[in-house]
Amino acid sequence: MNIAIITGVTSGMGKELAKQIVPQLHKTDEIWLLARRKELMQELARTMRIKTRVIPIDLADERELGRFREVLSIASPRITLLACCAGVGSYGAFDSQEDEKISAMLRLNVTAQTMFVKLCLPYLRKGSRIIQFASGAAFVPQPGFAVYAATKAYGYALARALGRELAKKGIRVTTVCPGPVDTPFLEHAYGGGVSMSAWKKRTMVSAERVVEKAIEDCKRHRAVSVCGLPVQLLYLATQSAQNLALHFL
Numbered sequence: 001m002n003i004a005i006i007t008g009v010t011s012g013m014g015k016e017l018a019k020q021i022v023p024q025l026h027k028t029d030e031i032w033l034l035a036r037r038k039e040l041m042q043e044l045a046r047t048m049r050i051k052t053r054v055i056p057i058d059l060a061d062e063r064e065l066g067r068f069r070e071v072l073s074i075a076s077p078r079i080t081l082l083a084c085c086a087g088v089g090s091y092g093a094f095d096s097q098e099d100e101k102i103s104a105m106l107r108l109n110v111t112a113q114t115m116f117v118k119l120c121l122p123y124l125r126k127g128s129r130i131i132q133f134a135s136g137a138a139f140v141p142q143p144g145f146a147v148y149a150a151t152k153a154y155g156y157a158l159a160r161a162l163g164r165e166l167a168k169k170g171i172r173v174t175t176v177c178p179g180p181v182d183t184p185f186l187e188h189a190y191g192g193g194v195s196m197s198a199w200k201k202r203t204m205v206s207a208e209r210v211v212e213k214a215i216e217d218c219k220r221h222r223a224v225s226v227c228g229l230p231v232q233l234l235y236l237a238t239q240s241a242q243n244l245a246l247h248f249l
């Protein structure tokens with residue numbers, strides 16, 4: 001059985017990806033939808049023109065990841081697409097941020113993200129694709145968003161390196177690095193009356209646009225997908241040397 005796995009499908013870009021990806025999938029029998037909110041996934045599944053399996057899971061919980069490993073081992077599927085969209089962010093000065101919020105970002109964006117890809121990897125084959133959501137925040141340290149940006153820098157670095165390792169097996173990795181995107185993420189990240197800078201508000205793009213570009217870049221085997229001129233300029237200014245270095249590694 002060939003499957004596509006998408007995480008973070010109850011909101012924002014994961015939900016948008018689940019909607020846009022169906023006509024683009026080749027040789028895929030089922031989509032597995034993953035997030036914590038079951039009802040929202042069931043609602044989405046009803047609108048999708050492909051067989052879907054709804055898997056409620058807290059990716060930041062090690063035991064739940066362990067159970068998912070067993071589900072995979074029983075089904076023994078071939079994963080044609082692994083799209084990791086789940087992520088969490090929290091704005092605020094480091095010294096006054098709640099420990100739990102910092103810990104939640106590290107657990108999901110770093111540990112869970114790494115271990116989830118690792119446990120799915122045995123089921124990816126030549127031609128399979130990974131789409132991993134990092135962020136434009138990966139390109140420069142961000143005061144006020146210090147931990148979130150650091151987790152995204154980690155995710156970006158991991159995806160770029162994995163992309164080079166897995167290319168030998170015919171598996172392509174695209175890491176998606178948008179600037180601010182109009183999704184509920186921002187409300188959660190900036191909650192508590194803190195408002196985004198005028199610059200961020202001006203450069204905000206829609207989830208539809210980011211996902212459309214991500215799918216296009218994935219089809220073209222591009223390692224990085226950057227949507228919108230401001231972030232593209234930031235990418236070019238900060239990552240050129242790294243891109244060059246990657247070719248010699």
Ligand SMILES: NC(=O)c1ccc[n+]([C@@H]2O[C@H](COP(=O)([O-])OP(=O)(O)OC[C@H]3O[C@@H](n4cnc5c(N)ncnc54)[C@H](OP(=O)(O)O)[C@@H]3O)[C@@H](O)[C@H]2O)c1
Nearest residue numbers: 008010011012013035036037059086087135180181183185
């Ligand atoms: N929006 C932006 O401005 C922006 C910009 C750059 C990058 N990004 C990145 O893009 C990705 C998608 O962001 P978005 O804007 O679509 O976010 P979003 O609208 O807040 O959606 C986040 C998704 O992650 C899931 N999730 C959160 N914690 C989870 C957990 N512990 N276990 C399983 N699923 C969990 C949520 O589902 P449940 O709550 O149902 O579990 C939800 O479906 C994230 O990695 C984010 O860091 C966002």
